[in-house]
């Protein structure tokens with residue numbers, strides 16, 4: 001395999017390839033992963049492990065792909081709960097009664113970019129194809145969360161809002177919270193215009209994170225901006241693992257909205273607490 005990482009664990013089970021965070025792997029009551037393109041049944045631009053129902057792929061293929069990744073992660077397919085992402089920063093706390101929503105039954109919520117649960121056997125799912133997946137684990141209070149942070153969610157500081165929610169609703173201590181920043185478009189490839197760059201000056205993240213390239217273009221580093229936001233929110237730097245895998249640089253393995261010019265499937269972040 002050409003894919004390499006010094007930060008994440010690359011897991012291969014049969015044809016399925018996914019990533020995990022080593023600092024989460026230490027806890028046997030958590031299952032998690034970030035998927036790749038590999039190991040599914042979809043064809044063409046969705047080849048092969050497309051997990052996004054909204055990009056034009058055959059519905060039955062996406063369902064089959066969820067069954068494949070659930071099996072690889074040793075999670076019950078019936079436990080999956082999907083977000084409804086709109087590049088905002090709304091966070092929903094879910095429980096067992098939400099299982100199946102967005103996959104085998106319709107959702108009774110919309111505009112959800114972050115999911116949290118403290119109930120075992122509830123598998124959170126958020127979707128990606130360049131945007132930044134943020135994984136959260138409080139191993140002391142036993143709470144897990146996922147947040148979708150594209151540039152808009154990052155400007156809206158969805159990472160900080162997740163931390164606030166963990167503290168206020170679940171009693172988490174900030175120093176206990178672990179965060180994983182997953183595969184997404186890196187500053188090697190993420191060129192943005194003046195308008196987007198200006199948005200980041202508002203959140204004081206312009207310093208080292210938005211590099212001027214000339215012609216009023218900027219290379220945006222969403223990984224370090226999200227890390228900065230998390231540290232400013234009280235998360236310990238040692239508790240954050242940042243990916244070294246850019247979606248656009250690894251188009252053979254990962255769906256990249258920019259890299260595939262919008263013609264692409266979607267990857268998922270998935271996390272679930274276990275009954276012990």
Ligand SMILES: [Zn+2]
Nearest residue numbers: 188189246249
């Ligand atoms: Zn890149």
